[in-house]
Amino acid sequence: MKQLELKGFWYYGHIPRLLVSCPELKHLCIEKHEDSYWIEPKSVPTCMLTNLTTVEFSKCTGQKCDKEFLEYILGNVKVLKKVIITCENSRVEEDPSVAVCEVT
Structure with a gap:
């Protein structure tokens, strides 16, 4: 699998265990x-x-x-x-701020 999208209920601790597979x-x-x-x-x-390039x-x-x-x-x-x-900005949910960072 090259791409994974996680939506819905989960907790962060499940993610590393899922990524092992x-x-x-x-x-x-x-x-x-x-x-x-x-x-x-x-x-x-x-x-x-070794492989994860985009988060x-x-x-x-x-x-x-x-x-x-x-x-x-x-890290x-x-x-x-x-x-x-x-x-998300709780006051203006329809206009979220986005931060994009390119690593060189």
């Missing part, structure tokens, strides 16, 4: 659910060390669990080229 993954798209929480895994999936994270609210999850991803993905983070 996707060693060829290049693109990861995550849509955050309101009730997400983070528990740091003990190991880093192979795809994060897209939407509906980020800036909660502690969002920050911890993003720190884990950004462990070794061949990352592009990160897209879409942050």
